[in-house]
Amino acid sequence: MGLTLAEKILKAHTVDGVFEKGREIGLKIDQTLTQDATGTMAYIEFEAMGIGQVKTEKSVAYIDHNTLQSGFENADDHRFIASVAKKHGIWYSRPGNGICHQVHLERFGAPGKTLIGSDSHTPTGGGIGMIAIGAGGLDVAVAMGGGAYYITYPKIVNVKLSGKLSPWVSAKDVILKLLSILSVKGGVGKIIEYTGEGVGTLSVPERATITNMGAELGATTSIFPSDERTRAFLRAEGREDVWVPLAADEDAVYDEVVAIDLSSLEPMAACPHSPDNVKTLGEINAAAEGGRMKIDQVCIGSCTNSSLADMLKVAYILRGKTVHPDVSLSVSPGSKQVLTMMAGCGALETILSAGARLLESACGPCIGMGQSPNSAGISLRTFNRNFEGRSGTKDARVYLVSPEVAAASAVAGYLCDPRALGDMPAFVLPEQFTVNDNMITPPAPPKEADSIAVLRGPNIREYPKTAPLADHLRAECALKVGDNITTDHIMPAGAKILPLRSNIPAISKHCFAVCDESFPERALALGQSIVVGGSNYGQGSSREHAALAPLYLGVKAVIVKSFARIHRQNLINAGILPLEFVEEADYDTVSQGDILAVEDLREQVEAGGPITVKNLTKGKSFETKCELSERMRAILLCGGLLDYTKANLK
Ligand code: MIC
Numbered sequence: 001m002g003l004t005l006a007e008k009i010l011k012a013h014t015v016d017g018v019f020e021k022g023r024e025i026g027l028k029i030d031q032t033l034t035q036d037a038t039g040t041m042a043y044i045e046f047e048a049m050g051i052g053q054v055k056t057e058k059s060v061a062y063i064d065h066n067t068l069q070s071g072f073e074n075a076d077d078h079r080f081i082a083s084v085a086k087k088h089g090i091w092y093s094r095p096g097n098g099i100c101h102q103v104h105l106e107r108f109g110a111p112g113k114t115l116i117g118s119d120s121h122t123p124t125g126g127g128i129g130m131i132a133i134g135a136g137g138l139d140v141a142v143a144m145g146g147g148a149y150y151i152t153y154p155k156i157v158n159v160k161l162s163g164k165l166s167p168w169v170s171a172k173d174v175i176l177k178l179l180s181i182l183s184v185k186g187g188v189g190k191i192i193e194y195t196g197e198g199v200g201t202l203s204v205p206e207r208a209t210i211t212n213m214g215a216e217l218g219a220t221t222s223i224f225p226s227d228e229r230t231r232a233f234l235r236a237e238g239r240e241d242v243w244v245p246l247a248a249d250e251d252a253v254y255d256e257v258v259a260i261d262l263s264s265l266e267p268m269a270a271c272p273h274s275p276d277n278v279k280t281l282g283e284i285n286a287a288a289e290g291g292r293m294k295i296d297q298v299c300i301g302s303c304t305n306s307s308l309a310d311m312l313k314v315a316y317i318l319r320g321k322t323v324h325p326d327v328s329l330s331v332s333p334g335s336k337q338v339l340t341m342m343a344g345c346g347a348l349e350t351i352l353s354a355g356a357r358l359l360e361s362a363c364g365p366c367i368g369m370g371q372s373p374n375s376a377g378i379s380l381r382t383f384n385r386n387f388e389g390r391s392g393t394k395d396a397r398v399y400l401v402s403p404e405v406a407a408a409s410a411v412a413g414y415l416c417d418p419r420a421l422g423d424m425p426a427f428v429l430p431e432q433f434t435v436n437d438n439m440i441t442p443p444a445p446p447k448e449a450d451s452i453a454v455l456r457g458p459n460i461r462e463y464p465k466t467a468p469l470a471d472h473l474r475a476e477c478a479l480k481v482g483d484n485i486t487t488d489h490i491m492p493a494g495a496k497i498l499p500l501r502s503n504i505p506a507i508s509k510h511c512f513a514v515c516d517e518s519f520p521e522r523a524l525a526l527g528q529s530i531v532v533g534g535s536n537y538g539q540g541s542s543r544e545h546a547a548l549a550p551l552y553l554g555v556k557a558v559i560v561k562s563f564a565r566i567h568r569q570n571l572i573n574a575g576i577l578p579l580e581f582v583e584e585a586d587y588d589t590v591s592q593g594d595i596l597a598v599e600d601l602r603e604q605v606e607a608g609g610p611i612t613v614k615n616l617t618k619g620k621s622f623e624t625k626c627e628l629s630e631r632m633r634a635i636l637l638c639g640g641l642l643d644y645t646k647a648n649l650k
């Protein structure tokens with residue numbers, strides 16, 4: 001029986017466990033990446049492990065999230081990361097050089113390699129045939145130290161692409177279509193592998209848009225074959241030497257198959273407040289007053305849609321036009337390389353003449369770092385997430401669209417179908433890109449490492465205190481939330497809160513602010529507490545702060561209907577017990593304020609069976625499950641991955 005492409009790469013990298021469906025496997029990690037918002041914590045953890053030089057083939061630290069320096073905090077974090085990187089063998093991409101995923105694809109990614117990154121959109125690398133997975137900072141720190149990265153051998157879903165995209169229909173529409181089929185939890189525990197003759201019609205940037213937003217399916221990762229188009233992209237980057245052809249075996253067997261005919265797709269949008277709330281533009285406009293949805297803002301950029309290919313289309317649509325007077329249009333090119341090439345070919349001038357507001361090559365508005373919309377504003381964004389409050393304006397209505405829809409709408413002033421623009425020219429990418437790595441600082445030679453001081457600012461605090469799992473647990477349900485709670489609910493981002501990413505006591509004050517502002521104070525006063533939630537709890541970002549803030553506030557267990565993958569792992573890494581209701585109906589029997597208890601907790605976790613939770617307030621009990629590998633059990637029992645790693649290093 002043949003192997004899928006994902007399985008081939010996973011198999012070649014399995015260094016621990018049994019290579020069987022559903023079992024936990026430990027992967028050798030070739031490359032790692034961090035960004036600044038998760039990176040400070042990852043390097044604090046790396047340092048706490050006492051490892052000298054990184055053991056990976058390539059580790060890169062990017063500054064792209066916290067680039068708005070409205071106080072000393074972010075600049076201090078940049079300086080800290082730069083110095084840690086230099087000391088420990090890590091390449092450092094300076095602020096202004098671009099968004100981690102875009103730059104990694106351009107300058108470091110390589111087909112057939114494994115990459116983990118402390119950012120959920122790391123699967124962007126699947127666009128050139130990598131197994132690229134988003135993980136918590138602590139997992140990345142362990143991988144930098146040469147430790148394996150553990151995943152459950154996933155199911156492999158084959159998305160078979162046929163046909164060819166029609167003019168003005170975009171790669172974004174492919175992933176929006178898949179989100180409408182599978183939903184935001186349809187990819188949990190799965191790798192999405194693209195095959196079929198439609199693959200060859202898509203360029204690397206288009207493939208990367210699709211694998212990037214596979215994160216919104218909850219998938220472990222997504223991957224495209226490495227073919228002649230991959231080779232051409234790497235050649236244009238001056239890196240053809242890393243190219244290898246890669247594809248699934250002819251007789252590969254998949255767990256599920258989804259067929260998408262590219263020719264049948266049309267421009268779509270994900271409506272508020274979820275990436276899978278997908279509708280056609282026609283449907284959205286038909287429901288709006290006067291048959292047209294008026295818009296207030298358009299933002300083009302983010303790691304999903306900020307390549308040169310995207311920018312050339314935007315420039316073409318804006319040529320000779322002016323942005324509608326009621327609309328604010330911002331453009332953030334994905335990297336210095338993209339921006340330089342836009343300047344070189346005149347696209348930048350066209351975009352600026354049309355009245356776009358040029359932002360630096362960084363995450364910017366995607367993570368609420370500026371450009372929050374007006375009250376109840378309607379914002380079209382080429383980004384990947386439209387969770388409530390993420391834009392920085394609580395009542396904003398954010399729609400996720402392709403760059404083509406975004407640009408056409410910015411001119412029209414309402415949600416506009418770009419197919420109305422008529423014929424589409426062929427957008428041809430240059431054979432050679434403008435490569436200049438002067439904003440990437442190499443690490444110091446290992447022999448100089450001892451002489452390099454790590455520069456810490458006053459906002460950089462230690463990892464929160466941990467303790468081994470207690471014998472018994474008795475705590476109040478301090479918060480009960482519903483389904484699809486995102487990490488943006490648990491640990492919001494935005495320009496005010498992000499600078500606190502390296503200070504857990506300070507950032508914890510904002511934990512669950514979107515749901516209940518009084519939670520942090522209550523939880524701290526209680527000393528220990530339990531959070532109860534619905535299904536797909538913790539979807540979205542990889543930020544381990546969504547586990548570290550609860551850890552600091554004394555949350556001992558989270559009981560939900562189901563978890564998103566990265567967040568569940570982050571809870572285990574932080575030593576917080578992740579429990580799932582065996583009977584979903586039991587969720588309804590728990591109220592906020594109930595006192596819950598688990599007797600013989602350590603014993604029950606060790607035994608691995610269902611765990612009984614008593615609701616002392618209601619005089620009832622219910623069963624929960626806590627399916628853990630032996631390794632995860634050991635991590636939880638000793639109080640989290642940091643303690644486990646320290647203990648096992650000795
Ligand atoms: C995001 O898109 O939500 C982020 C900000 O890039 C996060 C990482 C973070 O919270 O720092 C992610 O996707 O993992």
Ligand code: SF4
Pocket residue numbers: 065099119121302303304362363366367383384
């Ligand atoms: Fe940055 Fe947005 Fe991409 Fe996250 S999704 S890495 S915030 S651009």
